[in-house]
Amino acid sequence: MNTYLQVHDLWNVVDNNTEPALLRANPTMAQIRQHNEECAKKHKAMACLQNDGSDVIFTRIMACDSPKQAWKKLKEEFMGSxxxxxxxxxxxxxxxxxxxxxxxxxxxxxxxxxxxxxxxxxxxxxxxxxxxxxxxxxxxxxxxxx
The missing domain is CATH 1.20.58 (Methane Monooxygenase Hydroxylase; Chain G, domain 1)
Known part of the structure; x- marks a missing residue:
């Protein structure tokens, strides 16, 4: 799963749990597009984590608010404490x-x-x-x- 998220350029969202910076005043269309893509990464990462597992896995992480929290829960579940x-x-x-x-x-x-x-x-x-x-x-x- 780690590799899958890295391939799709989503691992930083899971690992760092950072929000994208706010747009500056009078942004260009390219800056707006880039900002929207960065904002969507969190949701894409959550979708990958939720969809690529079984129903049992989904029920364990469905209440998580962030990809980092979901990853931590999965890691604890499968690797143990x-x-x-x-x-x-x-x-x-x-x-x-x-x-x-x-x-x-x-x-x-x-x-x-x-x-x-x-x-x-x-x-x-x-x-x-x-x-x-x-x-x-x-x-x-x-x-x-x-």
Missing amino acids: DKTRQQQLINFRRDFENLKMRELETIKQYPDKIMAIVNNIRLIGDDLSDSRVVEKVITTLSENFE
């Missing part, structure tokens, strides 16, 4: 550290399993370097792949 995300991060990091290749796993299955955990860690917002991931794969391969 900071405390929840922190606990998820701890769990994913533990899974990552404890992961070892099983004897019956193929060389394709094991990195896929690692990348699933790494992607979850990155989705939460924590950075896990590529070099650390490669190191994990190399150090935890089973003996027959050494």
